Amino acid sequence: xxxxxxxxxxxxxxxxxxxxxxxxxxxxxxxxxxxxxxxxxxxxxxxxxxxxxxxxxxxxxxxxxxxxxxxxxxxxxxxxxxxxxxxxxxxxxxxxxxxxxxxxxxxxxxxxx
Amino acid sequence: xxxxxxxxxxxxxxxxxxxxxxxxxxxxxxxxxxxxxxxxxxxxxxxxxxxxxxxxxxxxxxxxxxxxxxxxxxxxxxxxxxxxxxxxxxxxxxxxxxxxxxxxxxxxxxxx
Numbered sequence: 562x563x564x565x566x567x568x569x570x571x572x573x574x575x576x577x578x579x580x581x582x583x584x585x586x587x588x589x590x591x592x593x594x595x596x597x598x599x600x601x602x603x604x605x606x607x608x609x610x611x612x613x614x615x616x617x618x619x620x621x622x623x624x625x626x627x628x629x630x631x632x633x634x635x636x637x638x639x640x641x642x643x644x645x646x647x648x649x650x651x652x653x654x655x656x657x658x659x660x661x662x663x664x665x666x667x668x669x670x671x672x673x674x
Numbered sequence: 675x676x677x678x679x680x681x682x683x684x685x686x687x688x689x690x691x692x693x694x695x696x697x698x699x700x701x702x703x704x705x706x707x708x709x710x711x712x713x714x715x716x717x718x719x720x721x722x723x724x725x726x727x728x729x730x731x732x733x734x735x736x737x738x739x740x741x742x743x744x745x746x747x748x749x750x751x752x753x754x755x756x757x758x759x760x761x762x763x764x765x766x767x768x769x770x771x772x773x774x775x776x777x778x779x780x781x782x783x784x785x786x
Binding site: 563565601602603604606609617651653662663664665666667668670 | 678682708710715716717718719720723763765773774775776777778779
């Protein structure tokens, strides 16, 4: 285990549903990240939080809404998703926002019907 | 355009041989390059980091080289084992930024 947990591990939702993904890190890190991983595509950075402040938003559609209430927790709120949003969503953390190693959680496998 | 290329075809090698995976990039000047391992249904796990001023890095059976002239990194696993079978991701951090850009990964299968 890397010290980063994600729940749920699997999620199936309809296009009109609202759901949230949760990430928790037990490493004392100050930076947290959301990535999207689709089949045959590289990891896509979605959001970066540093000390609870969002510092990066990679042109992600507004149907994805991140929340970082403290440096240990990160949420990704989902609403009115599209089938093409089906993917593995990975959370990661690093000691500070920088070039250090990132520690990834196991991911949430999302299927949008 | 900026691009990171890893061999998208799976690499099959015999147990005990050295596996060599390639990461090529264009239009980047990376300050750092990392290699990760990813098993099916799991998140990537960090293996090695190499800086732009380093030519080579080793860790147990793993070795990474970084050639900024060729714009290429090679990742070697010596005395490969079936347990090394996984997808290996290359990620680079462009100079002046704090984020990593990932390649699509190469799937390695070590045959017993």
